[in-house]
Amino acid sequence: MDQNATISRKALGRASQLGYLYDARKEEFCGISLFKNELPTTIVSSIDVPHTQFEYDFSDTFEQKFKKLDVQAQLKVSVLAGLFKLEGSGKYLSNEKESYKSVKSTLIYSIRTKEENFSISNENLKNLVSYDALKLPNATHVVVGIKWGANVVASFEFANKENDLKTDIEGALKANMEKISLSISGSASVQFTEDENRLKTSLSIKFFGDIIPQNEELPQTFEKALELMKKVPLYFQKSNNGKGKPLEYILYPLKDVERFFQLETKINRVLTNLNLETITRIEKEFDDLLLAKQKFNDFYNEVNENSDFIVQTDINELAMKNNQIKVTEAAFREEIATKLIEIRSGHKTPMEIENILNKFYKKPGFTTDILMFIEKYKKLKNAINQIKVFKEQNIIYLSKNDSPDGLPMKYNDRDIYLFYMNEELKIKLNELYEDNYKYFLDLVRHMKETQSKFFIIDYDIHHEVKTQKEIKIHYYRNGKLITDNLYQNKKESLNxxxxxxxxxxxxxxxxxxxxxxxxxxxxxxxxxxxxxxxxxxxxxxxxxxxxxxxxxxxxxxxxxxxxxxxxxxxxxxxxxxxxxxxxxxxxxLPSKDTENEINILLLGETGVGKSTFINALINYLTCSSLEEAEKEELLIGIFTQFTLTDDNYMERIIKIGNEDNESIIVGQSSTQYAKAHVFHIDDLTLRIIDTPGIGDTRGIEMDKQNLQNTLSYISNYGHLNGICILLKPNNARLDLAFRYCIKELLTNLHKKATENIVFCFTNSRSTFYKPGDTLPALRTLLEDLEEQSGVSIPLQSNIFCFDNESFRFLAALKQGVQFNDEDKSDFSKSWARSVKMTENMMNYISKCPTHKIKETITLNESRNLIMQLSTPIAQISQNIQLNIKLAQDRKKELAANELSINELKDKLNIPQVDLEPVSLDYPRTVCTQSKCTKVVKFKNIEKIDYVTHCHPHCNLKDVTTDTVNNSALRECAAMVNGKCTVCNCPWTTHMHITYENKRIVRTVIDDNVQKMISEKKNNYELISALIDNCDCLIKELKVEQDLITQISAKFANFTRQNAIAVFNDDLEDYLEHLIREEKEKRSKGSQNTSVIEGLESMKNSYKEQQRIFDQAIQNNEPCDVVELSQIPELVRQLYSLKHNGEQLRRIVNELKSSKSRAIKFTEKKHDINRKKSKNNDNIIIAGIKKFGNLFKS
Structure with missing residues (x-):
């Protein structure tokens, strides 16, 4: 700020007059006027500025107070440093709220009346200037303007000793403040509610005013305060003839006075102001200190109120800290004040203030130290809160003034219970404490109507207790000790x-x-x-x-x-x-909350050991050591078997679980369908979802079917927390099978799911619990994927290595196989490593954002919808073109002929071709060869009729419809040795259908033409109307065709934008690899021609899908990002098309219906609460609870 500029300062209760001198460095009036005589009234300008305002505020910070009174920045620092004494309404600034728990509301009643000022440039003033006054060395400014009025500030504070929710209290106080404002202004009559009246009686009230009579006693009740506020206008009329008190002074620099009147004094009137950044920091330091003091005061008062239950050394520490805080604050203000004056006088630099702030930052008794002290003594706070709970439950927390030794004799006519504990034991043996405490509370409630007495004996304040320090309940009857550990004796009988x-x-x-x-x-x-x-x-x-x-x-x-x-x-x-x-x-009853549900999906290629991994994981979650697991029943989620060779080289098959969901055929996925394993821990649900493996020897169609079934299964849930991809650690070659399996998994996931992917390596003991040779191959694959699709999948902190052999070892032990101590020690270490790795994996997943399953499901539905729509869109496009041609022909015919009204009536109906899908109640096996089909023409419409019904009612299950070369059709009753007994064509040319598209011709009547005819319009008008109708129809059909193409492109773009990979681009190479293998087998005599034909057909189908997808994108301009929320609307738009929407809906629904397959939904529940380690503390249960808490936070 320019030191020669005119400045303003709030009065804050300080009285002065026009022409009086001011020291801006110390923020004080000098008590002397610049002028020899009183200023003539002709020089002083006076303006009426009447204004009344009510404001209320719930913040009690210095920042907010300054803002409410519009205190200037430089004056703020002076007030905080205590450079001058606040008077009148200014005392509001120094009135600090002492409790953090309390709620304070402040009502500010402001009245403005006049503004008076004079111009220093008035030549008539020169003779009035007192040179002696001008030479006053500490003066920097002269008062050239005064703003008059008055402020009355009323504060209402609710102690809130019960620490109720502040927002509730603020709401009630706010209602009161609004009604006070209305009542004072007289704009409305007000009534207070019962709650508001109850609150009013609990308020502490303070007044700070510029015009309140000093001889009147300030009100202490809400009603009296309201009465006083209503009298403010009356007090105002009596104050200075209704002008009020000075509220703000306008100050003119004396340097300019000297210059204007040419009265040089050579006095150094330097005024260096602090910058706004420094002022803001000082203000924040004082506000932070105020907040820390409030919290300390609450703590200090609570301790003193409960001093009978607090160790004396702790009470002394608090008293010393209280004195230290006061001394430190006083020293802080004093140093700020001293340096502030020196800086403003030009003797010091503003950096001095920064030095003070830095010095006090870690000073004992200042903000940081206060908060650290409160945290250090948090145990006292907990103890006090616990004492309050005990008191509410009619439990006597024995004070340090009483001895527990005399209690049995004092109450020798009744039952008494003494609960021994302290904070250290409570933390160290928390579970034991909770069990005893809950049982103790049960006793208290049960004995409420009896004369029984209940006491808490805290070892920390009763050092004289001679019994061994442990958590326990002593039970006395008629003065005699019945048991010294009541809960332990009763524990076995608790049901x-x-x-x-x-x-x-x-x-x-x-x-x-x-x-x-x-x-x-x-x-x-x-x-x-x-x-x-x-x-x-x-x-x-x-x-x-x-x-x-x-x-x-x-x-x-x-x-x-x-x-x-x-x-x-x-x-x-x-x-x-x-x-x-x-x-x-x-x-x-709980609501279905994702915070209480943790879902982890397991994926992997066939043979990776996923089923064994699940079984192992269940037991890792349940038992923290192999020794503990030996004592418990083996938990089995999935059937599995393996062969073990003993020391005598005898083979033994170990089978565990049942085979309902499992296959024991080599090469097939062991798990036949998805299944969830569920763990309930209190209100937390942990769900691990097992899925069929990828790379099934039954073919790629089975892989796709398994993946679609998995997607259908997980759609029953709302979200996933983790997606675990299981790998073997020794897969060194980046071969086609490996690439195909990994990419097939990733292709079906939304790109947002990359944040939830973790890689779990099974059987990693052989690779020293590291990913082994698989990691470089996996990294290369993911780098290639990122280069192709731009999607990056992390591969570092999301890697976890397990050894499932320790679980197999346990399974063998359970079936009586003997091992030596060395083997047992080795696998015990392996088990411990896997338990730790399980915990690490849980902690990692807890930090991942939840993945909404709907995003992945919608992605795949969008991809499938493009494929489903490809055939009907092509058919409808053909119909559109045909309809356009028919309409154009009609247009030419109408335009070329003058027709009578009767002839027009014959031409009124416009023919339109429609598609009508007709469902079959059963699957039908048909041949697609040209010799087995017939092209039917109906009114210029061509369609293929599958006339050769090789098996009209085929009940073969699990056959994908509308797909040729489906290997399952080899089992159709019409097939013998790979050929159809009806048409003699190979099975590869056959397919199942469950619907037929029946084309029908319909007519559309033009209502406008009908009306014209009825009104007997002339032929020309009728012909024109029909032509217009044809033009409109052609336009509408073309618009619909364009819209269908655009929406198809949007589906394709949505898939491309959100998929980790749109297509598994290794699938074609993998199919080529399989074809070469099969051809090699055929050269050696294998009868596998049908297999080769099937693989060739699948490759062609894959390439056609890619073509459809690419064409959907290329046929349309690049579109904006398509959001998940837009997909339902796009489908709705398709189905809402005027001419073709209903056809699309029917066709897609028929496709969905014919391809739908019932998914078996199963969940297996596991109880892990029953299992405890020797110290009664299962670290994995604790880990899962911790995981759940992390997830909730």
């Missing part, structure tokens, strides 16, 4: 919480996703604890699950949720089952 329903039905279909029931007991209405718990069915003893459909399910079946009765394990529960009301139960 599961159980529930039952008289309406359970086995006919209810269990929903796709369920969660383990985790709600409190219905007995919370009486004495049962409010904590949530899992429930078991009384009959089948399995955990009850909730299906998010208002029904519960168990091994018996299911029933409506409100039909269940509950009995928890608490001793407070009555000796009967209790029920919830419907509304009560709904309040506790």
């Amino acid at each position: 599961w919480c159980i529930a039952k329903s008289p309406l359970i039905s086995i006919k209810l279909n269990r929903p796709v996703t369920t969660t383990k029931l985790y709600i409190p007991c219905a007995g919370i209405k009486s004495n049962c604890p409010r904590d949530k718990k899992n429930w078991k069915c009384e009959k089948c003893e399995t955990f009850i699950e909730y299906g998010y459909d208002n029904k519960f399910y168990c091994g018996c079946g299911g029933a409506l949720a409100d039909s269940y009765l509950f009995k928890c394990s608490s001793p407070l529960h009555p000796d009967k089952f209790l029920t919830f009301t419907k509304d009560e139960l709904e309040r506790y």
